Amino acid sequence: xxxxxxxxxxxxxxxxxxxxxxxxxxxxxxxxxxxxxxxxxxxxxxxxxxxxxxxxxxxxxxxxxxxxxxxxxxxxxxxxxxxxxxxxxxxxxxxxxxxxxxxxxxxxxxxxxxxxxxxxxxxxxxxxxxxxxxxxxxxxxxxxxxxxxxxxxxxxxxxxxxxxxxxxxxxxxxxxxxxxxxxxxxxxxxxxxxxxxxxxxxxxxxxxxxxxxxxxxxxxxxxxxxxxxxxxxxxxxxxxxxxxxxxxxxxxxxxxxxxxxxxxxxxxxxxxxxxxxxxxx
Numbered sequence: 026x027x028x029x030x031x032x033x034x035x036x037x038x039x040x041x042x043x044x045x046x047x048x049x050x051x052x053x054x055x056x057x058x059x060x061x062x063x064x065x066x067x068x069x070x071x072x073x074x075x076x077x078x079x080x081x082x083x084x085x086x087x088x089x090x091x092x093x094x095x096x097x098x099x100x101x102x103x104x105x106x107x108x109x110x111x112x113x114x115x116x117x118x119x120x121x122x123x124x125x126x127x128x129x130x131x132x133x134x135x136x137x138x139x140x141x142x143x144x145x146x147x148x149x150x151x152x153x154x155x156x157x158x159x160x161x162x163x164x165x166x167x168x169x170x171x172x173x174x175x176x177x178x179x180x181x182x183x184x185x186x187x188x189x190x191x192x193x194x195x196x197x198x199x200x201x202x203x204x205x206x207x208x209x210x211x212x213x214x215x216x217x218x219x220x221x222x223x224x225x226x227x228x229x230x231x232x233x234x235x236x237x238x239x240x241x242x243x244x245x246x247x248x249x250x251x252x253x254x255x256x257x258x259x260x261x262x263x264x265x266x267x268x269x270x271x272x273x274x275x276x277x278x279x280x281x282x283x284x285x286x287x288x289x290x291x292x293x294x295x296x297x298x299x300x301x302x303x304x305x306x
Contacts, residue, residue, distance in 0.1 A: 071297045073098040079092045123135075136186055181227050196213060213253070219248045226238060227239075249268070269293065271293075272293060
C-alpha cells in the first residue's frame with residue numbers, strides 16, 4: 026500500500042526537478058557573463074600627439090641640446106596596408122594579446138607602433154657646441170638655430186615602438202543601456218595601466234654624417250588608458266581607446282658610432298581603434 030505522504034514527497038521532487046531543468050534550458054548562462062579563462066587578441070591603428078621636448082645630442086666632439094622641440098606623427102590613413110601581411114608594420118598600429126585572470130581583470134602584452142617626426146625648418150633655442158657651426162644652413166645666432174635638414178633630421182618612424190605589459194579592468198555596462206542579449210551585442214568599459222621598453226628604429230642624419238636607421242632599446246615608458254569595447258556574437262569586437270603616457274629615452278642611437286647618441290623625454294596621447302576576437306581554448 027502506497028503511503029500518501031511518501032507519494033506527495035516524490036511528486037514534489039519530480040515536479041521540482043522538471044521545473045529546474047526547464048528553467049535551466051530556457052535561461053542558460055550567457056557566454057559573455059563570465060570572462061575568466063578567456064584569451065583575446067586585437068589589431069588596429071592609431072593617431073598620436075606629443076608634448077614638446079628637449080633633445081640632447083652628444084658625441085666625441087659635440088654636445089648640444091635643442092630646446093622645446095615639436096613633433097608630429099606620420100599617419101597612413103585608411104589603407105589596405107593595415108591588413109597586408111607584407112606591409113602591415115608600415116602604418117601606425119597596435120597589436121595586443123591578453124588573458125582574463127578573473128571576470129573583470131586581464132593581463133596582456135603588446136606593441137604600440139607609433140611614429141615620431143621632429144619638425145624641420147623651424148627656429149629653436151639651443152645650448153652647447155658642435156663642429157663647423159654655421160656650415161649646415163642652420164644659421165646659429167643669439168642662442169637659436171634653424172633645424173635645416175642638412176644639419177639634422179630626427180625621426181622614430183619605424184617606429185616609436187612601445188613594447189609593454191598592461192593590466193586592465195573590464196566592466197559590462199549593457200544592463201545600463203537595457204541591451205536584451207549580451208551574447209548578441211555587449212558594451213564594456215575598460216581601463217588599465219601599463220609599462221614597458223622603447224625599441225625604436227630611429228632615422229637620423231646629424232652634422233653631415235651618414236643616415237642611421239637601426240633598432241635599439243632606447244628607454245622605457247609608462248601609460249594609462251580608458252576605452253569602450255563593443256562585442257558582437259560573443260567572439261568579435263571593436264575597441265576604441267584613449268591612451269596617454271610618458272616616455273624617457275636616454276640611449277638613442279644616432280650614427281654608426283657608439284660614441285654618438287641622443288636623449289629625450291616627452292608625453293604622448295594615442296587615439297586607437299582596433300578589431301579583435303575573444304575566445305576560450
